[in-house]
Amino acid sequence: MRRSPTRLIPVLASLICLASPAAAASCGNTATGFEAWKADFAKVARKAGVKRRGLEALAQAQYATRTIAADRNQKSFRYTLEKFLQVRGAETIVAQARRRKAANPNYYATLERQYGVPAGILLAIHGMETAFGNFMGDSPVVSAIVTLAYDCRRSEFFVPHALGALTLVDQGSITAATLGARHGELGHTQFLPGNALTYGVDATGDGQVDFYNLTDALASTANFLRAKGWKPGRGYAPGQPNFRVIEQWNAATVYQQSIALMAARIDGN
Incomplete structure (x- = not known):
């Protein structure tokens, strides 16, 4: 049975409501105190409805020193747009995206019919x-x-996503061993777990x-953009109606501009 993403929105809302006590409980900036914080967080997770598998995954979680290092050192988002495009390999992304679109035009056309999001945007995100x-x-x-979620720098933001990740473990979408990006993003288009929980689509049925399945991942990405207000057939360059939706995907201005520029070239605009 296909899971309806709209039915998951109240789930994340309830997690957010329960986040405040965890955000206030003994956050830290080093590994010291992490295990004690996890014990406190497990109580919040239980209240949020996290079950056995999710709680076991929490108990197994290790303090991620590489994640903290990456969070403190996000230099690429301070580049100029030209430098960012060069560093991220925009020319290669556009060329590969065009080939992918040409090889499977019906697939991307179907996604656009269903969600209103053009191929260029989805391919630019996937490539980036x-x-x-x-x-x-x-x-x-x-x-x-x-x-x-434990780290004091942005605990309030990440606590709901941590609860989302544990819920995804309960649902079987990920396990305690699933690998993703340094900030906990997962899959082909790097969803934060709370967003994955809310906007995920079982497109394969x-x-x-x-x-980590391309069909589910791209449908979920398109669903996220549609839910954030994507207007079919409207422009997505800076200043146009859909650019504000790209802003919802990633908070970095240089990233947003890069997606819009690459997508326009992929789509031939």
């Missing part, structure tokens, strides 16, 4: 996030996102939302 699935991360998702 994981080089079209060639590298989806090397960090355990649960450990990374739980570490960020196999009864499971699998973000």
Whole structure:
């Protein structure tokens, strides 16, 4: 049975409501205190409805030193647009995206009919996030996102996503060992776990939302953009109606501009 993403929205809302006590409980900036914080967080997770598998994944979570290092050192988002495009390999992304679109035009046309999001946007995101699935991360998702929920720098933001990750474990979408990006993003297009829980689509119809399956991942990405207000057929360059939706995908201005520029070239606009 295909899971309806709209039915998951109240789930994440309830997790957010329960986040405040965890955010206030003994956050830290080093590994010291992490295990004690996990014990407190387990109580919040139980109240949020996290069950046995999710709680076991929380208990197994390790303090992710590489995640903290990455969070403190996000230099690429301070580049100029030209430098960012060069560093991220925009020319290669556009060329590969055009080939992918040409090889499977009906697939991308179907996604656009269903969600209103053109191929260029989905391909630009896919290429930017994981080089079209060639590298989806090397960090355990649960450990990374739980570490960020514990870390005092942005605990309030990451606590709901940590609860989302544990719920995804309960649902079987990920396990304690699933690998993703350093900040806990997962799958082909690097969803944060709370967003994965809310906007995930079982496009294959196999009864499971699998973000490491391309069909599920791209449908989920398109669903996210539609839910954030994507207007079919409207422009997505800076200043146009759909650019504000791209802003919902990633908060970095240089990233947003890059997606819009690459997508326009992929789509031939």
